Amino acid sequence: MMKFICVYVVILLASISLCHADGFKIKGKISGGGEGVKVFLTDLSQYRHFYDSTTIKNGEFEFNGKVESPEMRCITIYKNDSQRGEWKSTVKLPIFVDNSSMTLEAPYDSLPTKSSKTVPGCIKITGSPANDLYMKYDKGLEPLSTLNSTLFEKYRVAYYYAKADELGRKNMQPAYDALEELENCKDEIYRYKVKFIQENSDSPVALYVAGTLAITKYGRGEINKVLALLSEPLRNSPKGKALEKRLNSIPVYVGDQYLDIDMLDKEGNTVNLSDVINPGQYTLLEIWASWCGPCRGDIPHLKDAYSAYHAKGFDIVSVSIDANKEQWKKALEQEQMAWLQVCDKGEGFDGFIVKKYGISGVPSSFLIDPQGKIILTNARGGWLDTKLIELFEK
Incomplete structure (x- = not known):
């Protein structure tokens, strides 16, 4: 009996070794088209990492490799190779890869x-416990x-x-009600992810999943709470x-003090x-550029907010990231904004404020309270409106 158990253990260990030591295999079986089309194994962004590439031959393709630990990757196909990245013709199929033998079965037109x-139900990926859990x-x-997308629209x-009514007054309440629903949905998504991690x-x-959490809204103290949900081996x-x-390296969380930075005024001084944010006031830090259409398009809204709440304790500081300072000054003449205008010392997205505040695009806005704490990181449109109503009208 003991001899039988020993033999069984040896066989079991050998099978585990074969499954994991030799890495992963992804076998694709594609029906209904795609013959000769290139297939790429990428990261989820589809541009940072291209791990491997192959071609569909006789309705099949195969990837082989090895991962140190299970990780998210992506099956990428450019159906229109001349327009790579075009949304409707770029296949994006997330796949959680571990060192196992996986099979993907899919109709080409349903990828x-x-x-x-969503991923259509006819797409079948088998063989990976990690991917089964991800699915x-x-x-x-x-x-x-789906609800989040619907509510945003x-x-x-x-x-x-x-x-607008006959006096030209717009009824914004339906928008604010929709925004409240949207924020509640985002909170529900956050809770769903946290529960899954737990x-x-x-x-x-x-x-x-922990890496996909929109955590900054909940404050820097949320970091340790999220990490504590993970097992100790995984955390370490x-x-x-x-x-x-x-x-921890994300520069700005709700509840953080604003970050001081040197800038230039119109005269180059x-x-x-910290010299222009007045204690005791709410200040909108607006990061923009003269060449940014959405930035310019939102200026009338900022003028309305400034006019309505400036006397009550609301101020705006606009920081341009324009590399061409003359274009910035020209835009100031055209827009005639009543609040303080300054410019970053750097140039565009290589500038200092972009890196300091960790922004990836403009416009970007942060609402700062009278004590210098950031209380809103997406301070635009209805988000700014409802916060100002909460602060000054309730």
């Missing part, structure tokens, strides 16, 4: 693209993601196409440590942000 909201997570997230239409604390999928793994480092 999800960047514009797809379960994604399926549960799907209705919330509802808000967008109500806000930007609000009807229930799968030792899975690398939970670590991946290289990827767990990398996540901790990334979360150095101005500190």
Whole structure:
């Protein structure tokens, strides 16, 4: 009996070794088209990392490799190779890869693209426990993601196409109601993800999900709460440590003090942000550029907010990231904004304020309270309106 058990253990260990030591295999079986089309194994961004490429031959393709630990990757196909990145013709199929043998079965025309909201049910991926768990997570997230998109569109239409009465006054309440629903949905998405992490604390999928949390809204103290949900081995793994480092390195969380920075006024003199933010007032830090259409398009809204609330304790400081200072000055002449205008000492997205505040685009806005704490990081449109109403009208 003991001899039988020993032989069984040896066989079991050998099978585990074969499964994991030799890495992963992804076998694709594509029906209904795609013959000769190139297939790429990328990261989820589809541009930072291209791990491998192959071609569909006789309806099949194959990737082989090895990962140190299970991780998210993506099957990428450019159906229109001359327009790579075009949403409707770029296949984007997330796949959680571990060192196992995986099979993907899919009709070519049903492969999800960047514009797809969901992965069709006819797409079958088998062989990876990590991917099975990820697909379960994604399926549960799907209705919330769909609702989030629906509510954002509802808000967008109500806000930007609000009807005016006979006196020209727009009824913005439907937009604000839609925005409240949208924010509640975002909170529900956050709670769903946190619950998933908690229930799968030792899975690398939970670590991946933790990295997708929109955490800055909830304050810097949320970092340790999220990390504590992960098992100790996962938290102390290289990827767990990398996540901790990334979360802590995000420059701005709600509740943080604003970050001081040197800027230039219209005459080229150095101005500190701390010199122009008045204690006791609410200040909107507006980061923009003269060449940015949405920035210029939002100026009338900022003028309305400034006019309505400046006397009550609301101020704006606009910081341009224009590399061409003359173009910035020309825009100031055209727009005639009544509040303080300064410019970053750097140039464009290589400038100092972009790096200091960790922004990835303009316009970007931060609302600062009388004590110098950032209380809103997406201070635009209805988000700014409802916060100002809360602060000054209730």
